[in-house]
Amino acid sequence: MADALILGGGLAGSAAACLIARGGGDVNLLERETGPHHKVCGEFLSVEAVAHLRQLGVEPLDLGAVPIHRMRLVWENREVEAALPFAALGLSRHVLDETLISQAVANGARVERGVRVTGLDGHVARTNVGEREGRQVLIATGKLPIRGEKAPARIANGHVGFKMHYRLAPSAARQLAETIVLALLDDGYAGLQLVENGRANLCLVLRAQAFARLGGDWQGVRACLDGTSQLQRILADAEPLFARPLAIANLGYGPPPRGHATDIAGAMFLGDRWAMTPSLTGDGMAIALRSGLLAAGCVLAGESAGTYHRLLAAETRRQIARATILQNGFEAPAFRHAAYWLARLYPALLTHAARATRLPDWSGP
Ligand SMILES: Cc1cc2nc3c(=O)[nH]c(=O)nc-3n(C[C@H](O)[C@H](O)[C@H](O)COP(=O)(O)OP(=O)(O)OC[C@H]3O[C@@H](n4cnc5c(N)ncnc54)[C@H](O)[C@@H]3O)c2cc1C
Structure with a gap:
């Protein structure tokens, strides 16, 4: 039986595995994917996410990460930058x-790829290759x-997410250099920025009804973006790098559902499995990494899942509340108009909003 059995090797699971293994714990991490894969994400690494990656021994700049220093808010043919x-x-x-995940292996974690967890019974996970057990x-x-x-409830008019990589002219x-473009759309937003190797990432979030209004397919979504002159200009001669976009539906943004932590007694919930902060403010990866760091600290100190969930709630509550207000607000036409014109008059408001939607400073587990 491992000291820690981690289900899922995304950012949260791998961060926890790195630190538990580094602290001398015996870790078994199960990841269903066999190798590198794309995920629907804006790929905007906030300052807190970058700091956590460095704590884990990963330097994003060595991996080709590109700096982003400015935000350009665009709405139809208008734009403001800060x-x-x-x-x-x-x-x-x-x-x-x-x-x-490779860093977790290098730190001594036992990582099994291509292993899909199909059920959990107390300390025992059922998988496609047999049972695995962990004290925590x-x-x-x-x-x-x-x-x-508990199965998540189907969300009425929930969000749908898309991602496509492009090679730009x-x-x-x-x-687009050093800039994230945030385009305000009816019932959603699009983010466009550069990532490594000269690629650009376009990530969109729309309400399900807005997606249906656009015809329920990528062509309709793509055509709607041409209504925003900034995106139309940048993407005009862009070459799509995936045969079709990655998509995800029924996104359950918001604080953790009540009673979540007691669904499976004693288990710790990390990253998005615990709560999904609205993606507009680009801090989901930081929360995933922080949950991994906190969980690792609690496992190594012999603290309970209840203590871990209380600490994580205290760290993330304010960020999730503010991100929710901002993302929902931008979906409402009156708020969108007012916010755009205020930002036009006082661009420093955008800088302030970006600062106000960060996680608190990390003071250690
Ligand atoms: C549209 C959108 C845009 C976003 N943009 C940003 C952004 O720009 N910046 C930012 O910081 N955050 C962003 N986020 C949030 C961010 O992507 C997530 O918060 C982050 O990926 C959460 O990490 P995680 O480790 O919890 O989950 P994941 O990254 O989803 O990892 C979970 C892992 O578990 C594995 N897994 C799943 N089921 C099983 C199973 N049964 N058995 C074994 N393995 C399993 C999966 O293969 C996966 O590798 C965005 C989210 C969305 C939806």
């Missing part, structure tokens, strides 16, 4: 997640519940 209050980075999840179970399967957990890449 400095970010911190240096952010753009790096694909294809590179990042693989590097972190950490559930880090992202948005996906595993059997044994040189002049378009120059327009």
Whole structure:
């Protein structure tokens, strides 16, 4: 029996595995994917996420991450730009997640790839290759519940997410240098930024009804983006790098559901499996990493899952509440209009909003 059995090798699970193994614990991490893979994500690494990666021994700049210093808010044919209050980075999840899971192996964690957890019974996980057991179970399967957990409720008019990588024309890449473009759409938003190797990542979040209004397919979504002159200009001669976009539906943004932590008594819930902060503010990866750091600290100190969940709630409550207000607000036309014109008059408001939606400073486990 391992000291820690970690289900899921995304950022949260791999971060926890790195630190528990580094602290001398026996870790068994199970990941269903056999190798590097893409994930729906804006790929905007906030300052806190970058700091946590460095604590884990991963330097994103060595992996080709590109700096992002400015935010450009665009709405139809209007735009306003402001400095970010911190240096952010753009790096694909294809590179990042693989590097972190390899770091867990390098730190001494036992990582099994291609292993899908199909159910959990107390300390025992059922998988496609047999049973695995851990004194402490950490559930880090992202948005996906595993059997044994309460099924998530179907969300009425929930969000749908898309991601597509592009190779941009040189002049378009120059327009995007060091900048994240945030385009406000009806019932959603799109983010566009550069990642490693000269790629650009377009990530969109839309309400399900808005997606249906656009015809329920990628062509409709892509055509709608041409209504935003900034995106139309940058993407005009762009070459799509995936045969079709990655998509995900029924996104359950918001604070953790009540009673979540007692679904499976004694298990620790990490990252998105614990709570999904609205993605507009680009701090989900930081929360995933922080949950991994906190969980590792609690496992090594022999603290209970209850203590861990209380600490994590205290760290993330304010960020999730503010991100929720901002993302929901931008979906409402009156708020969107008012916010755009205020930002136009006082661009420093954008800088302030970016600062106000960060996690508190990390003072250790
Ligand atoms: C549209 C969108 C845009 C976003 N943009 C940003 C952004 O720009 N910046 C930011 O910081 N955050 C962003 N986020 C949030 C961020 O992507 C997540 O918060 C982060 O990926 C959570 O990490 P995780 O480790 O909890 O989950 P994941 O990264 O989803 O990892 C879970 C892992 O578990 C594995 N797994 C799942 N089920 C099983 C199973 N049954 N058995 C074994 N393994 C399993 C999966 O293969 C996966 O590797 C965005 C999210 C969305 C939806």
